Amino acid sequence: MPPIKRTKFKLAPEQLLEMFYWLKLIRAFDERLSVLVKQGKVRSGVYTGIGQEAIIVGTCFGLRKEDFICPLHRDLGSFLMKGVEPRVMMSQMFAKETGLSKGRDSALHSGLNELGIFGNTSMLGANLPVAAGLGLTFKMEKTDNVVIAYFGEGASNVGDFHEALNFAGVQQLPIIFICENNQYAYSVPIEKSMAVDDVADRAHGYGFDGVAINGNDVLAVYQSTLGAIARARAGDGPTLIECKTYRWHGHSEHDKAFYRTDEELAMWKSRDPIPTFTTYLRTRHVLDDAKQQEVEAKVKATIDDAVDFAMNAADPVPDEATSDLYA
């Protein structure tokens, strides 16, 4: 089997531009949420993935509707890429009736089966056994759909991680485990939570391949994911891809992140995935000033519209606080 890091791929200019749009939209969505929290317009539940967008775009790009994603708490962008309308996502953050959970819970604790999105709880890593269950059904049905399951390096220390990856290895399930290693589990740095350098190494204990890649390079993420997906669709089992990245903001918008240095943050900001990709696109003459302005205008209009819609949307009615408990 060829190493997935060297999977051959070709993207047309319009596909590259689409990737660029998603990177910009997801960044702008999180940045706007950050402002809305500070303004007191969004109550809480904002865990931005600013700085980690290349992972979402590189893993979600080109997925089928039938493929399932099991995002972690910073992966709002994956909901958008899998087909949730920005208006609905923004309503979710505003706890409005028009949000995914109708105001029952914040952030990404909701999902939609018909779009192939699983919404996890606040228990990090608890999405991984569920991902294994989704993958098991694809195997039972002998379809070639896949599951993309996200977790942080922090969640790789949770028991559910072990139970899920072990079972996925035993059953050779069609799952791509994506580790977003952003260096911190809230305030605890990786060296205090793990005695190995790479989460990717853990895959070998479960009998499948694990690779560590540059998570700030959208094309590198896409390339490896493409290889892992091909492997899963062919019935050759799971892969773990560890994407090295960095969380620009604190754990939540309330966390000032005093536990890390300015130098460290500056270093990682210099590796911002968006300018890197922009340079590539410009060098390849896929992007010029006019096209970039067009994308940026579309992004701004989409976010403005989503915020406007969500702010004016109805609150849930009090009776709904106790409904939808049982089917």
Added chain:
Amino acid sequence: MREATYLDAIREALAEEMRRDPKVFVLGEDVGVYGGAFGATQGLFEEFGEMRVVDMPISESAIVGVSIGAALRGYRPVAEMQFADFISCGFDQIVNQAATLRYRYGGRAAVPIVVRAPSGGNVGGGLYHSQNPEAWFVHRPGLKVVAPSTPWDAKGLLKAAIRDDNPVVYLEHKYLYRRAKGPVPEGDEMVEIGKAATRREGSDATLITYGAMVGPSLEAADRLSKEGVEVEVIDLRSLMPFDKAAILQSVEKTNRVVIVHEDVKTLGIGAELSAVIVEERFEALDAPVIRVTYPDTHVPFSQVLEAANLPDADKIAGALRKLVAY
């Protein structure tokens, strides 16, 4: 009608539901070739194969989590916890993942899973093979909890649980597996979740119980009958939702209540039932509600110690005498 054991009734319900609906499958530790630690899945592996009778690693959290994932894709998994005691290892997936999912999905999804859990003591199992965890799950909105006491109900409630669209914790009492024998209907006879059964009619006191405590409760009621006291025995069968109407109706008739359960006393099911009765039928009561339960302690290994803790016909009869004399 033909008779079968409680364990056979469970096995029969599983096999029939798996034949009826290809989306039903079982998973758990040793459920495959071995047929389950107690034999509840015997024959299923041979009939349905390894993709519908899935042997799992020792991973209770994954057993439940995998079930949830499959349920979201339209399957109806029946997960087996080898012992109810081990359910704590899968607790988060049950109470945080399964129980809340429909609510936080805005009513747009359901989690039709069954978690079968062999519970209860009186079998020399000691601390980790004897527990009664029902109160944990009754206390968590979004879950249903059932606890059959007869082979008939074991089959009918399991079928109902499998067809229910919600997560159901199905507590099967291991003391009853081979000891409880009785009529079991063939085919699709179901027992509705949420409906109690009156096992004995009476006008002098109401005894509310479930699971393996139904037996000694009926024995105590027989003894009291010889003393001229007629006790109505209600077998809850479903702990969440429980049959409030049946309870209150009986309380209005007898005006006296004793609650018997094998779980510990503090904040057990009896505490809730007692509170509901006092809140809603205070004026109907002629005596305080009495509870006969396990003391607030663990299940000891020694037969002498376990017997000292377990409610039995003597203890229940004593409580009934006290109740009617009040």
